[in-house]
Structures are given as C-alpha cells and as structure tokens.
Amino acid sequence: MALEANPTSFSRITLARIMDLGDANLHGNVHGGVIMKAVDDAAGACASRHTRGKAVTASMDEMVFLEPVHVGDILTCKAQVNWTGSTSMEVGVRVTTQRWDDADAVGHHVASAYLVFVAIDDDERPRPAVPVLVETDDDRHRWAEAVIRRNSRLARRQAIRDRRAAAGDA
Numbered sequence: 483m484a485l486e487a488n489p490t491s492f493s494r495i496t497l498a499r500i501m502d503l504g505d506a507n508l509h510g511n512v513h514g515g516v517i518m519k520a521v522d523d524a525a526g527a528c529a530s531r532h533t534r535g536k537a538v539t540a541s542m543d544e545m546v547f548l549e550p551v552h553v554g555d556i557l558t559c560k561a562q563v564n565w566t567g568s569t570s571m572e573v574g575v576r577v578t579t580q581r582w583d584d585a586d587a588v589g590h591h592v593a594s595a596y597l598v599f600v601a602i603d604d605d606e607r608p609r610p611a612v613p614v615l616v617e618t619d620d621d622r623h624r625w626a627e628a629v630i631r632r633n634s635r636l637a638r639r640q641a642i643r644d645r646r647a648a649a650g651d652a
C-alpha cells in the first residue's frame with residue numbers, strides 16, 4: 483500500500499539553544515562539533531517526524547561553516563525534508579545566530595548542512611520512507627538541488643568502490 487505523502491510543513495522544525503562556556507573550543511568560539519550535533523539533532527527530529535518513526539543518519543555532507551559562533555549566541559537550527567527516495571530522505575538545515583540579549587540584532591546565517599537519513603524498522607533495516615509532498619517553489623528548488631547532491635553522492639561512492647575493486651582493496 484502506497485504511503486500517504488507529507489508536506490514539508492508537516493515535519494519542519496526549529497531548535498534553538500544559547501551557547502555557553504561549555505560549548506567553547508580552545509580559541510573561545512563555539513566548537514564546530516557542538517554545531518554539528520545541534521544540526522544532527524534538528525535533522526533527526528525532522529526526519530523521524532516526517533517518516534513517523536525511527537530514522538538514522540546515513541551521511542552528513544556539505545556542512546559549510548560561514549561565520550564563527552560565539553558564547554552568548556542563540557544558535558537556531560531550522561530543518562526540513564528536501565527530498566525523499568525509497569527508504570532515504572535528505573534533510574536540509576540552516577543555522578543562524580543572534581545575540582542572547584539583543585532582540586534588535588539581525589540574525590546571522592552561520593552554517594548550512596545537508597544530511598541523509600534512512601527510515602528503519604524495529605529490526606533496524608531500511609523501510610519505505612514517507613514521500614514528501616512538494617508544494618511550493620521553494621520546495622521545488624530544494625528538491626532539484628537535493629537530486630544533484632544525491633547523484634553526486636552515489637557517483638562518488640560508486641567511483642570509490644570501483645577504484646578499490648580495481649586496486650584489489652576490500
């Protein structure tokens with residue numbers, strides 16, 4: 483039976499947290515790993531909500547850090563499903579910051595990331611992912627760009643496998 487599609491608005495999510503001293507690296511700015519965890523948290527919640535059940539991170543690529551994040555910034559991660567395949571889906575996350583005590587401050591776009599999640603069943607095997615309903619122009623742009631990334635990921639993985647096979651590696 484075909485799964486009923488969910489629009490992107492169904493699972494879109496925003497997670498925000500104030501960065502404190504425990505989030506800092508040795509230079510005093512926020513550690514990249516802290517930002518990556520926040521991104522994975524937001525994307526994981528979005529993927530699980532979208533597909534109404536367990537979903538695991540299969541890959542995280544194209545994480546771009548545009549500006550440093552500082553202690554005292556409110557770090558906000560907005561996640562939405564960009565694309566769905568048979569069992570996998572791409573979630574895009576936009577990360578912005580704003581000073582914790584300045585409501586007038588303009589938010590800064592500090593990072594973006596694209597993650598692939600796979601919907602899994604109770605035996606941790608891939609299961610059919612709920613399709614995403616592409617409704618708006620923004621949805622259509624995101625879908626088209628996600629397909630480019632998907633093709634590039636698969637081609638890269640295959641090229642590495644082919645190279646290893648040719649070289650006699652495992």
Ligand SMILES: CC(C)(COP(=O)(O)OP(=O)(O)OC[C@H]1O[C@@H](n2cnc3c(N)ncnc32)[C@H](O)[C@@H]1OP(=O)(O)O)[C@@H](O)C(=O)NCCC(=O)NCCS
Binds near residue numbers: 540567571
């Ligand atoms: C992710 C996982 C379930 C995939 O299992 P698998 O048996 O390799 O699955 P398949 O080869 O059948 O691939 C399933 C889907 O994932 C996609 N996929 C798998 N690995 C991928 C990767 N590295 N990059 C992008 N897509 C990937 C496949 O293209 C396929 O998509 P489709 O069904 O939409 O066409 C498995 O590798 C796993 O459990 N990994 C660990 C996940 C984890 O612990 N994450 C961290 C904590 S959440």
